[in-house]
Amino acid sequence: MSVLSVEEARDGVMLLTLDRPAQRNAIDLELLDALTEAFERFRGEAIWRAAVVTGRPPAFCAGLDLKTFSAPDAPRERVTALIQSIPRLDKPIVAAVNGAAYTGGLEMALGCDFILASEEARFADTHARIGALSGSGMGSRLPHAVGTRFARQMMLSCEPIDAATALRIGLANDVLPADLLIPRALEVASAIAAHDPDLIRIAKFVLDRGSETTLGDAIAIEADALARRKAEGAMSWTAGAAR
Template sequence: MTTDALLSAEVGEGVLLLTLNRPAQRNAIDLELCDRLSAALADFRDDRRWRVAILTGAAPAFCAGLDLKSFAAPGAPRHRVTELIHMVPGLGKPVIAAVNGAAYTGGLELALACDFILAAEEARFADTHAKIGALSGSGMGSRLPYAVGPRFAKQMMLACEPIDAATALRVGLVNELLPADRLLPRAIALAGAIAGHDPALIRIARDVVDRGSAATLAEAIAIESEALATRKAEGAMRWEAKPA
């Protein structure tokens, strides 16, 4: 395990755990944390021993968004955070968000960029861009409607009111709702299950879902058929009976 003042990382059985570690600032992203997390995710992408990543925050928050001390100025390099968030879906490997507390604005965008979200009962979610007079450039207006539907996305984006974890589960923003002490064990168990499968197959299946969800139904069916045909042509299709 490696630890520094901003980001802690653990490795085990193909699973990388990354913990945003600025608890006094509710894990808000400043320039240094942005760079550290970008580098850690690049290492995750390039190192074949890591198959799945879990992203969480040091208690009491997941991520409060951008640290306005670093990014409030008109000329601040907010594009670097946008690049970080857009990097996550393109890593070629699954990333699970384990949201243990507040996931606000840029923190919500970071969670939305992950493949799916598990939430502790204490988790809260909000988009406050309109409240601070800003407009998102990091996926709030695109990924949030895909997750919860356009009507609920409008409610979150226009009213800027936080929703609790139970509401997030109900509207489809999160996959599972867990007691705080079960959040990371569940995330690690799911990551371990994914890591135990063929990485090439996981990459293809993930790509089919990502490409298909951004397409019409007819396009999605064609994408799935194309992926299956490619897999068959590679001679990699096989059905294996494994113990439950």
């Protein structure tokens, strides 16, 4: 039985479902290999324009499977490489968080372009509780998403937050009933996939790079991207579009 379901849910939209429900979709070596291969396919094959990542209920992803990764010589650097690769795939990924997104699972969701959550979603960073320090971006991506003060609360207390709190602090874009989460995530991903993939890639680059710097530098990045797009002769307007 596969630990990762990969399917074309709609035209150009890859749906990845972590499928170790008895282990709350914790990442072991088999799931790590499957995710790595799936993301490589997503990046390398032109058919894929957007993706949705979710977990088989009752969880999104509980982080690393400690039976696999608690040993001193466990290949934790491979998990770090996987999580850090997600924001650099050049194609949009929606995290559909349907349950617990803890520690490495939260890091994976943070690496996606944005998060949609079900009412059952829970988010937590438990690194401090297990005596570990993140190497996959928790200390940078979480405060970037929710602000330094709330990131401190989550990282230092290890207490989970619910979906309503995640929406309030900006971690989640929307909260939906469980049965509407995947349909809505696929709807948004399908809307993204309908657009020019080169334009989406450039827009994503502008957003990603601009969010990492000052406002002045972000404006310069956007202006440079627009100039290059015009130089390529790729700017076009749909009839009747607002100008």
